Amino acid sequence: MTKPPAPRRHLPTSPFKAPVAPTPKHFATGDQVTHDVHGLGQVIGVEDGIAALVDFGSAQLRILSPYAKMTKL
Numbered sequence: 001m002t003k004p005p006a007p008r009r010h011l012p013t014s015p016f017k018a019p020v021a022p023t024p025k026h027f028a029t030g031d032q033v034t035h036d037v038h039g040l041g042q043v044i045g046v047e048d049g050i051a052a053l054v055d056f057g058s059a060q061l062r063i064l065s066p067y068a069k070m071t072k073l
Helices: none
Strands: 032-035 039-047 051-055 060-064 070-072
């Protein structure tokens, strides 16, 4: 097995722009959300920076951060 490559360092003298880190998503109780796999839902609980508990109607799921497939409506 091989190790994953280390992240590249941005040099201050580089003519190229530094990569922009994605902003973390924040959800609050009561937010309407959509998930790529599970569909529409409502946030019923939040663990700050860790997970969100979402009611999708047919199931209640704990979606872990960074919420790649979930967006707020």
